[in-house]
Amino acid sequence: MINLDKGSKVKLKIVDMTHEGKGVGRTEEGLAVFVDRALVGDTVEAEITKMKKNYAEAKMVEIVEYSKDRIESRCPVSERCGGCELQELKYEKQxxxxxxxxxxxxxxxxxxxxxxxxxxxxxxTENYRNKVNLHIENGDEIKIGYYERGSHSVVDTDSCNINSEVSRKVADLVKDWLEENHIDCVRHIVVRDSKQTGDTMVVIVTAAKKMPMIELLSDLLVEEIPEVKTVVQNINTAGGSSILGPKSRVVYGEGYIYDYVGEHKFKISPETFFQVxxxxxxxxxxxxxxxxxxxxxxxxxxxxxxxxxxxxxxxxxxxxxxxxxxxxxxxxxxxxxxxxxxxxxxxxxxxxxxxxxxxxxxxxxxxxxxxxxxxxxxxxxxxxxxxxxxxxxxxxxxxxxxxxxxxxxxxxxxxxxxxxxxxxxxxxxxxxxxxxxxxxxx
Missing domain, CATH: 3.40.50.150 (Vaccinia Virus protein VP39)
Incomplete structure (x- = not known):
């Protein structure tokens, strides 16, 4: 009989990985336990967070024995950030x-x-993304980044080693400007880069139709970050997980950039699907x-x-x-x-x-x-x-x-x-x- 409840702690040897990148261990009774951040070869102490009929989910409390395939993460917030799951796994093992x-x-x-x-x-394997969706959490201190694993709390980060350098500059500038001007209607920042031309589009997603002083923010982005060629406001007044709303307006530039796949040239708009x-x-x-x-x-x-x-x-x-x-x-x-x-x-x-x-x-x-x-x-x-x-x-x-x-x-x-x-x-x-x-x- 399996005597585990939410909050129970269990020691596990990780023997496999789920398709979502969680480690898989089994209790003495044979119950599969999926452990966030655990890697094959780890021995971990884990705390049960959810019990199901045929498996359990758990969060890692402590790594008792490290896998030989585990490496030090280059991301300072990888333990919490939901942007990627395998920062601590050797690339060949990924x-x-x-x-x-x-x-x-x-x-x-x-x-x-x-x-x-x-x-x-x-x-x-680093700085490869040409598009970044950054979430904003408004409060006494504004946070910009990805969502924390399993939640909609934003993990504030100064850098991200899978995103472009330009996106980091945009995030830093926007965060400082929003705090200085006490603007709290921005929900997301989308940054799109063209590998071929080096041009960047910044999309400011707002919860309101009008954003105070958006032209001033746009001017500052263009002045401080030369790669920024166009700035667009997207209006998303609905709740839910969708980043972009149905309406956009161009604040600066043409409202699009160009990128290439091989020799073919493509027009990239805020809503365009283009592999990242x-x-x-x-x-x-x-x-x-x-x-x-x-x-x-x-x-x-x-x-x-x-x-x-x-x-x-x-x-x-x-x-x-x-x-x-x-x-x-x-x-x-x-x-x-x-x-x-x-x-x-x-x-x-x-x-x-x-x-x-x-x-x-x-x-x-x-x-x-x-x-x-x-x-x-x-x-x-x-x-x-x-x-x-x-x-x-x-x-x-x-x-x-x-x-x-x-x-x-x-x-x-x-x-x-x-x-x-x-x-x-x-x-x-x-x-x-x-x-x-x-x-x-x-």
């Missing part, structure tokens, strides 16, 4: 964990035996192109195409590419990006993929290859059902969530597709997240 995460999802959830290629490591690791994105998309193996004769569908980052690369090698995206503003940006890069063999459609794909098929525009890059929740089942009816010869599936990728792959395998190979890519060093590309054929 890669092993992420590769295993992909393999486990495919074998246990999709139940397929497939070649998983060795994970592609990141070119940079530019170097990693190029590695990921080159693998997409390798798996697609286009010879110039193909008709390609790019589902969940966003602003066309993958679409335009496909268009360089395919006969025709049709991009499908539900968010109308992203489709408008994609059309603009195609014009910006003088690419004419693409068409973009705003709408649900399960509605657009049948129309394309009925019009005689049958796909030879379909590329899918869904959000973390994976594909809607209707999308997969339509995909099976369209019968492309190849499906290239891009995922930021191995579990939902495995679920969707299982459906495709049940409906006649075979998984040829899968490539994990580390785009998020120091965190437990991993991207993967899968090739399926019929």
């Amino acid at each position: 890669l092993e964990m992420k590769e295993k995460k992909v393999k486990d999802a495919l074998s246990k959830l999709a139940k397929v035996d497939v070649e998983v290629e060795s994970i592609i490591s990141a070119e940079k 690791n530019t170097d990693g994105m190029e590695l990921l998309y080159s693998k997409v192109m390798e798996y697609a193996a286009l010879d110039g004769s193909e008709c390609v569908y790019d589902i969940y195409c966003g602003i066309g980052t993958i679409t335009l690369m496909l268009a360089e090698k395919a006969k025709t590419v049709y991009g499908v995206e539900y968010v109308e503003k992203s489709v408008a940006n994609a059309i603009e990006n195609a014009e910006l890069n003088n690419i004419s063999n693409v068409e973009f459609y705003a709408g649900k993929a399960e509605s657009v794909m049948p129309d394309l098929y009925r019009d005689g525009r049958k796909a030879d290859v379909v590329v899918i890059d869904p959000p973390r929740k994976g594909c809607e089942k209707k999308v997969l059902e339509i995909l099976v009816k369209v019968e492309p010869k190849k499906v290239v599936y891009v995922s930021c969530n191995p579990s939902t990728m495995a679920r969707d792959i299982a459906f495709l395998v049940e409906n006649g597709y075979s998984v040829q190979k899968v490539q994990p890519v580390d785009m998020f060093p120091m965190s437990s997240h991993v991207e993967a590309v899968a090739l399926l054929t019929k």
Whole structure:
């Protein structure tokens, strides 16, 4: 019988890691306990924070014996900050964990035996993020940073070794200015950097439609930080976890910056989805192109195409590419990006993929290859059902969530597709997240 309650303390040998980066130990009775910040090889004393029927969650009280893979964190607040989970794990072990995460999802959830290629490591493990969402906690002293693990309390930090140097300068300046001027309506600061041009966009997210002296803050940002080329106010009066609200106004500059993926130029607005690791994105998309193996004769569908980052690369090698995206503003940006890069063999459609794909098929525009890059929740089942009816010869599936990728792959395998190979890519060093590309054929 397991005699544990919330608050109980237990000594555990950590033998595995969860997909979220928590250490896994087992009590003498065999109950799995997930321990925040614990690493494989650690022996820890942990305090139970939550009891479930088949497992428990715990916080670390003390490391009794250190893992040989544990290193000193370069982040002074990594014990509390929820920005990343693996600062204290050797990078080569982070890669092993992420590769295993992909393999486990495919074998246990999709139940397929497939070649998983060795994970592609990141070119940079520090200062790699081109976008930073910083939360603000107003009070006697303003805090700017990421949320504390398991809460919405902000961990104030002077530096972050995964963010850009410019974002640190912006955060420091904004914090000092807000405190000096007693402004308490700012909820978040979003900083976006262009790797290619060095230009920076600052988005000030406010809880009110009007922010006192925002023009003065904008002028100060531009004067003190030369990289800042545009400042935008975004208005988010609703509660919840969404960073950006529905309305924005340009305070300074054009309201956008440009960045590149390979030779392709893209317009980046406050709402634009653009992978946060530019170097990693190029590695990921080159693998997409390798798996697609286009010879110039193909008709390609790019589902969940966003602003066309993958679409335009496909268009360089395919006969025709049709991009499908539900968010109308992203489709408008994609059309603009195609014009910006003088690419004419693409068409973009705003709408649900399960509605657009049948129309394309009925019009005689049958796909030879379909590329899918869904959000973390994976594909809607209707999308997969339509995909099976369209019968492309190849499906290239891009995922930021191995579990939902495995679920969707299982459906495709049940409906006649075979998984040829899968490539994990580390785009998020120091965190437990991993991207993967899968090739399926019929």
